[in-house]
Amino acid sequence: MAYRTSALRIDRDNALRLRILRCAQARVTEAGFGALTMQALAEDVGIATGSLYRHFQNKGELAAEVFARASQREVDAMALALKTQAPAPRRLAAGLAQFAARAWHSRRLAYALIAEPVDPEVDKQRLIFRQAYAELLVEVLDEGVSQGDFRPQHTQLSAACLVGAIAESLVGPLSPSACAARETGQPALALGSITEDLIAFCLSAVGAKELSA
């Protein structure tokens, strides 16, 4: 009986933890990490703030986990987009297009993940996930170089450069001020134009012999 009781408690704890994380991500998706306060979140979940602290020591730890869960989904999506039978330049272009499209579809969350000033715990996760993206890209670059589709290069350095270029290209267009300007009808870059330019930049950078149409 004691065993069953504690197993039940663990299940309940896990379910609550997951619910907290989902509510936290909903807040970040809606309005960024700035909107993620322990008090507001406790209200969303419908628990006391003290109970929240039994699951997450502080806001930094919570924000880092929200970040890691959301970023892992993006890494997985890019891994899938890159994993086709197409030649390396086309795979790279597909990965870039998909990353930009997903970011565009959920701009506030994408900005939060890529650039929003936030706790150092999240910065630490950013470094880890940028490394994960770089590893996916190295694989495509290595194949492209070996097939003669890309110029010879230090693929690890190029992959890091690509990760930086992709992230930085989206910081401006995704920023809350750019989104606000767009909503009030001011001229702004459209997704299609950003994606096209980003793909041209990246394929040129790695010396793609034939730019994919």
Add this chain to the structure above:
Amino acid sequence: MAYRTSALRIDRDNALRLRILRCAQARVTEAGFGALTMQALAEDVGIATGSLYRHFQNKGELAAEVFARASQREVDAMALALKTQAPAPRRLAAGLAQFAARAWHSRRLAYALIAEPVDPEVDKQRLIFRQAYAELLVEVLDEGVSQGDFRPQHTQLSAACLVGAIAESLVGPLSPSACAARETGQPALALGSITEDLIAFCLSAVGAKELSA
């Protein structure tokens, strides 16, 4: 007399503030923002921790000012390196080479500025200074495109991509773990090789007609 007394006090306050900032930067240059605690800094300066808080409300505000002062020096140095009579591709290459060389010369500080996980106040400054670098680069790109030295492109987007690529290419090589490995004699990328690859990546990306030797 009252006037003279208060003018004197302001001078003394400013001098102390400057001394605090210099000691703070020395700490960051030596061991990163992680070594910048209010208590240790007060000891370096030789004042009470309470006096430190009369000049800076908290560590975030202090770290942001250390960051901004150090970053402004880098932006100024790059502006100078870019401002020559040479054709755009050569100016771009010179700017990149100098940025990498300066970072390499003061690796711990460069890593702290570019990537160290740190207070959100510093993240905010990072976004501002990345924009400053981008503005310098746009000018070179615009000239290069108009002279036919670079391919036609959306130069603001390309400039952002370059800023991201430059920063991200150095994160790995400058990281404390890479520096520690280098010190124990493990094989690691050298500055020359990183610079060469970074220049090739960036010049290819913007479609430089003739890669500078």
